[in-house]
Amino acid sequence: MEDHKQSAEIVHSEKAGGVDADAALTAHHIEDARPWYQQPELRKLYLMMPFLFLGSTTLGYDASLLNGLQTMPAWKTCFGGFAVLLFTPYIADLCGRRMGTAIGCAIVILGASIQACPPRSNPDAMFLAGRFIMGMGSNITNATCPLLITEVTHPRHRGRVTTIYNTAWYLGAILAAWTTFGTLNHVQGDLSWRLPTGLQCAMPGVLLLAVYMVPESPRWLIGKGKHAEAKSILTKYHGNGAETGFVTWEFREISQTLALERAAASSSGWYELVRTPGNRKRCYLIVLTAIFSQCSGNGLVSYYLSAVLNTIGITNPSNQAAINGGLTIWCWLVSLGCAFLVDRVGRRTLFLGAGLGMLASFSIWTACSAVYEKTGNASAGRAVLAMIFLFYGAAGLAWPGLTVSYTVEILPFNIRAKGLTLCFVFTSLAGIFNQYVNPIGLQALAWKFYFVYVAVLVVECAAIYFFYVETRGPTLEEIAVLFDGPNANVAGQEMPYDRKASVAASKDV
Incomplete structure (x- = not known):
């Protein structure tokens, strides 16, 4: 077995105050x-x-x-x-x-x-x-x-x-x-x-x-x-x-980091998720991401599109099924296209853009629903349908693509599986809300129930702006520095302090 205490050579540079993703991933031996x-x-x-x-x-x-x-x-x-x-x-x-x-x-x-x-x-x-x-x-x-x-x-x-x-x-x-x-x-x-x-x-x-x-x-x-x-x-x-030299560097960074994670962890149990300040912040972001992915108004359409369309006069089963099919094609195209932007634009920017876009379109959706209920205006009903498509277009900037990818990349290996489990637990709990609370709210309040989600979207945008960490740039192991600081156990003890500090600086980019 190779000596995992050997130094791993890591080339790094700073660009616009942050980490150049290509330089962060390249060793002295060119890949x-x-x-x-x-x-x-x-x-x-x-x-x-x-x-x-x-x-x-x-x-x-x-x-x-x-x-x-x-x-x-x-x-x-x-x-x-x-x-x-x-x-x-x-x-x-x-x-x-x-x-x-x-x-x-x-x-x-x-x-x-x-x-x-x-x-x-x-x-x-x-x-x-x-x-x-x-x-x-x-x-x-x-x-x-x-x-x-x-x-x-x-x-x-x-x-x-x-x-x-x-x-x-x-x-x-x-x-x-x-x-x-x-x-x-x-x-x-x-x-x-x-x-x-x-x-x-x-x-x-x-x-x-x-x-x-x-x-x-x-x-x-x-x-x-x-x-x-x-x-x-x-x-x-x-x-x-x-x-190649790149493979050797990558293998050493992974193996040294995993060894140090095991040495630093108090145990392999669930307590490790909340033992350190960095892990607590990870869990906080994971819980928010899971809840926002399901409870930002999207659950109304994902599970109860039929009931939503009934509120604007679209009751024909064939028409509802056709709208459902068209909406899913639109959502897939938008979210797939945005998946290719994560390394260009950044995760936090996409999250924030999605939140603001969803808030704007959902607010208009709510207003048009009110007009339709009071006047029966067909144009207002069509506007609601248009806002549903715009709402999901905005959601496609980040949800659902980043829900899983952001969760797994902010977690170190020793708690990655458990942290993803935490994400799914809260996703399931949010699903329970969608399946049991939404139909009651729609039946009792109709369009007035939408105000709940307008408030949720306001909170969501604020949470993303103030708490979400940008992870564009560092490798999967080096992301730990963004949460645990320059003293994070990354790439072995020989990882230079200035390299850790450089990676940590990228969270402000």
């Missing part, structure tokens, strides 16, 4: 400067990423399916309510990122099968049981896929690739929306909802077959003492088969 698609092994790695994106696509399909099923009279006859998607214990640190993904996919397939084929004797109970099982599987899969992506991706592309992962949620929503639209108009009886429900097996099925084509996380392997295997993966994909 391959070609674009990723001209590097054979890196190209292979990234061509495998879409399989992992299917973890997010599965979630999007499920969420949009609920909207689509609400428009189907046959489904309403069979089922009168919704089951809460429960979170399951996190297994990524025990079994690995790939094995965790495989286990989650198998559970999702089982749950979807039960939902699609419940017995006639007690269909409600079995459908809810299927949703419970599927919720367990989807949470496992979505807790492992983004970890594997961010930990195996080349440092230069980490932000973009990990952010793209959660935009695939909308791709699943598109498939579900148009599938339910088609079955609503062309399929009769129970098959109209059984068919789109059963198709939930397709995406996790493909992922289950393909997941072992993707290499395991080098960081997880190092954490398990498998240094040679980890270095082999880094050499193959980040060095195109050659053990």
Whole structure:
């Protein structure tokens, strides 16, 4: 085993008072400067990423399916309510990122099968049981896929690739929306909802077959003492088969940092999430991100689009399904495009732009809803529909793409899995609010209920402006300096103080 106490040479420079992302990632030994698609092994790695994106696509399909099923009279006859998607214990640190993904996919397939084929004797109970099982599987899969992506991706592309992962949620929503639209108009009886429900097996099925084509996380392997295997993966994909100076530097930074994290941690338990000031700040931002991602007004449309459209006179099931399908395509295109801006514009800027844009469009949405209720003006109703699209266009700047990618990158390896679990716990709690409180509020107050979300968006914008930390520039390990200061355990004891201070300065950029 190599001596992990050797110095890791890190080239750095400052640009506009912050860290130049390219210089921060380059060792004295120049890495391959070609674009990723001209590097054979890196190209292979990234061509495998879409399989992992299917973890997010599965979630999007499920969420949009609920909207689509609400428009189907046959489904309403069979089922009168919704089951809460429960979170399951996190297994990524025990079994690995790939094995965790495989286990989650198998559970999702089982749950979807039960939902699609419940017995006639007690269909409600079995459908809810299927949703419970599927919720367990989807949470496992979505807790492992983004970890594997961010930990195996080349440092230069980490932000973009990990952010793209959660935009695939909308791709699943598109498939579900148009599938339910088609079955609503062309399929009769129970098959109209059984068919789109059963198709939930397709995406996790493909992922289950393909997941072992993707290499395991080098960081997880190092954490398990498998240094040679980890270095082999880094050499193959980040060095195109050659053990370059860059690969050596990257391997040493990762291995030294993980060793120091283990030495500094009081334990491997959940208490480590809040033991230090830096970790407490991470948890605070993760909780805010999880809640804002679900409770900024977007939950009204994500789960109850049918009820929202009813308030502006759009009651035809076919029209509602078509709007749902068009909205998901729009959301996917916007969020996917914005995923490529994370390293150019910065995470904090995208979060703030999304918050301000959502606040403006939602305020107009609320005003137009009031006009429509009082006057029945058709133009006001159309304006509400337009604001829904503008609202989601603004949301696409940051949500959902950065919800997962920002969470995983601000966490050090030793608590990354647990911190992502924390994100999903609060996402689930926010989902409970959406599923139980929103319909009550809409039924009791109609458009007046929107004022709750106007207030939430004001708080959200203030929180992002004052508390969110910019993470553009530093490597996955060096981000710790932004939260723990220049004395953070990064890249070994030999990491120069001025290098740590330089990285820390980037949080103000």
